[in-house]
Amino acid sequence: MSVTKAPPAHPAEAAVRKPSTRRRLVPYWLLLPGILWLLVFFALPMVYQASTSVQTGSLEKGFEVTWHVRTYWDALTDYYPQFVRSLLYAGTATLLCLLLGYPLAYLIAFKAGRWRNLVLVLVVAPFFTSFLIRTLAWKTILADGGAVVDALNTLHVLDVTAWLGWTENNRILATPMAVVCGLTYNFLPFMILPLYTSLERIDGRLHEAAGDLYATPATTFRKVTLPLSMPGVVSGTLLTFIPASGDYVNAELLGSADTKMVGSVIQTQFLRVLDYPTAAALSFILMAVVLLVVTVYIRRSGTEDLV
Amino acid sequence: MTQQQTEGGDVRLTGISKTYGSFTAVHPLDLTVPQGSFFALLGASGCGKTTTLRMIAGLEEATTGTVSLGGRDITGLPPYKRPVNTVFQSYALFPHLDVSENIAFGLRRRGIRSVSRQVGEMLDLVQLGDFARRKPHQLSGGQQQRVAVARALINHPQVLLLDEPLGALDLKLRRRMQLELKRIQTEVGITFIHVTHDQEEAMTMADTVAVMNGGRVEQLGAPADLYENPRTTFVANFLGTSNLIEGEIVSAGTDVVVAAGGGKLTLPGGRCPSPVRSGGKLLVGIRPEKMSLTHTDDADRIPEGRNRVTGRITDSSFIGVSTQYVVESTAGTALQVYEQNIERDSRFQPGAEVILHWNPGHTFGLDAAQSIDAGAAGADGPEAVA
Secondary structure, X not given: OOOOOOOOOOHXXXXXXXXXXXXXXXXXXXXXXXXXXXXXXXXXXXXXHHHHHOEEEEOOOEEEEOXXXXXXXXXXXXXXXXXXXXXXXXXXXXXXXXXXXXXXXXXXXXXXXXXXXXHHHHHHHHHHOOHHHHHXXXXXXXXXXXXXXXXXXXXXXXXXXXXXXXXXXXXXXXXXXHHHHHHHHHHHHHHHHHHHHHXXXXXXXXXXXXXXXXXXXXXXXXXXXXXXXXXXXXXXXXXXXXXXXXXXXXXXXXXXXXXXXXXXXXXXXXXXHOOHHHHHHHHHHHHHHHHHHHHHHHHHHOHHHOO | OOOOOOOOOOEEEEEEEEEEOOEEEEEEEEEEEOOOOEEEEEOOOOOOHHHHHHHHHOOOOOOEEXXXXXXXXXXXXXXXXXOEEEEOOOOOOOOOOOHHHHHHHHHHHOOOOOOHHHHHHHHHHOOOHHHOOOOHHHOOHHHHHHHHHHHHHOOOOOEEEEEOOOOOOOHHHHHHHHHHHHHHHHHHOOEEEEEEOOHHHXXXXXXXXXXXXXXXXXXXXXXXXXXXXXXXXXXXXXXXXXXXXXXXXXXXXXXXXXEEOOEEEEEEHHHOOOOOOOXXXXXXXXXXXXXXXXXXXXXXXXXXXXXXXXEEEEEEEEOOOEEEEEEXXXXXXXXXXXXXXXXXXOOOOOOOEEEEEEOHHHOEEEEOOOOOOOOHHHHHHHHHHO
């Protein structure tokens, strides 16, 4: 450094500059807690799990890094049905959330008037109860001999769903349908809120303008409302699909051995089988798959083009 | 839907009104806008002019009455079935579509596939040829406004409705767009119904102006006619500035003589509200630019036969082409006079004693039973806001 060789020609100027460097550092100081949080609770566990996934050994003898990459291949071949199932259930639940959530979000944004805040509170209200309790409640709702199953049986709806492979033996519990119902219910608010936010931002006069320019209400929705709400659709589907594909509570509580999702497998491997390398490898595969699906999805929906 | 340019495509409003709960936005209204005219609905905010426009567009349902277009009743039609298009105050351009797709929107909705030629022509008409691929947020306010006009005009509506389309623009740009809109209207020959609170805008652009106040049309006519012959104090004060002096009628006839502030003022009987009876009250009106100012020392130079009011200058402001004086007198407080800056009399300073005088023929009379200040605040309000 040449600081000693060339002292500042104008001491006053140096004095003026000093606080500005301090001011420049302020954003970094403000970022520090967040960065530390990510480092300790995200980056470090990732590195740790990555190392675990390439270890071999047993609980008694201890695990050590042997770069046994085959664990990944074995995990994938052993558990690919659970992977496919996870993506299928999560995808179905996401689609159902979108179909249920969009009209509701639209209603709140454009038609609720003074009831808007109340309805929004109602959307969030389930969060005041524990996730587990709510999911267990669905066990009662979908129970054999319960009102829902009886009604659907009487209407022969369960015959149709059984033919589709969603239910079996005239029951809902312990079938794919129960798991998808649970996922849909639990993640619905994560769909509604982003949808609401992006719909609410749409200027109501755009609807009037579209109507004025010969668009029927249906066309107005297709050509104006839907494209403008795409950011909400994308963030809502991501907020639903990503956690739903890794979820295991719904599959555990509402499903059966035949409806296990990859989250359940990871949980079992970690906590019961105590095969840490396989569990870690499964986690990384799931992450890679979700990342891939999400990347393709964002690319294709082209939301970066939206204002 | 096919758009036919029928002869006699007048817009006719019959007994149309709009109430929201207990509030009446528009009182039952009859109005006919002749085909091909540039019609302005002028009034302060909340006078019902926008509601009237929205009822023509179909964006607001009329509580009573009917809207017909070229003899066809369109009251029950939803907006997308009406052969009218609107230029919204906020433009309401579709943010996800570029300029040319915004303009093509209406054509596409009517199933027209090859739109590029028409869009190109429209872009030329509004001089935005180089901006076809831009998104609305990449345009300035004036450019967005022109896109909004093009998007409506491309459909060749029978009527183009303009809802304060220039309100968001700065003064200079607004003046330029006024001329541009007028040019476009002359070029395409479509009926324009223009809603504005800017009296200058209404007078520059429109063939016919309807002055609205409190949900009613106060007066309707050509701009010059409205300006010269206001029938209510609201119109007199809202359109430009008027000096209104209250007086008592001394004699009625071809010329009406009114006693006001210790003097006598004469005005043509034809410019008074009927009936005029001696002993009755009358508001005598005179526009500031029609009055002349003479120092009391030169009183003998004022020609005979002119109306005179003596007073004292309380304020003067120089505004370039003219100087505005405020004169206090026994006949009326705060009389305004605009003197052309040709030969400025250096004696005209606040405190100077002066005589205001004018040709009696330029005087108009108004019914004294109405508020003398109606519309006065609205007259300079919009300018102050802008």
